[in-house]
Amino acid sequence: DPYPNPFNPVTTISYRLPEDTIIKLEVYNIDGNLITTIFNGFQVSGNHEVEWNAINFSSGVYFVKLNAGNYSKTEKLILMK
Numbered sequence: 075d076p077y078p079n080p081f082n083p084v085t086t087i088s089y090r091l092p093e094d095t096i097i098k099l100e101v102y103n104i105d106g107n108l109i110t111t112i113f114n115g116f117q118v119s120g121n122h123e124v125e126w127n128a129i130n131f132s133s134g135v136y137f138v139k140l141n142a143g144n145y146s147k148t149e150k151l152i153l154m155k
Contacts, residue, residue, distance in 0.1 A: 076126075076138060080152035083129040087112070087149075089140055094118045097142040101126065101151070104135045112138075128153050 076085045087099065099113040112126055126138070136151040 076149055076151050079150075080154045081128070082154050083131075084125055084127045085151060086123050086125050087138055087140075088121065088123045089142075089147075090121050091117060091119045091142060093143075095143045097140065099124060100139050100141075102137045102139065104137075109136070126151075 075089075076087045079085060091097070094116070096116050097113065098111065100108055101110045101112060103109050109131065110126075112124055128136070131153060133153050133155045136153060137148050138151055139146065139148045
């Protein structure tokens with residue numbers, strides 16, 4: 075879950091992995107285009123936090139998507155500058 079949300083310009087995305095796995099954490103714009111990959115690789119089980127600094131992006135709605143094994147979750151982010 076991202077916090078704070080809305081944010082300017084940094085938000086922290088937290089998630090819990092029930093097992094060791096390869097994850098991909100990506101950000102998409104309102105049009106569904108991939109704009110950045112925050113993390114792509116192996117992580118151990120447990121709680122994790124990743125910061126996204128959107129200083130180079132314009133205000134608007136974004137979506138952060140977590141893929142971990144067969145699990146996928148998408149959260150809406152609002153960047154307000």
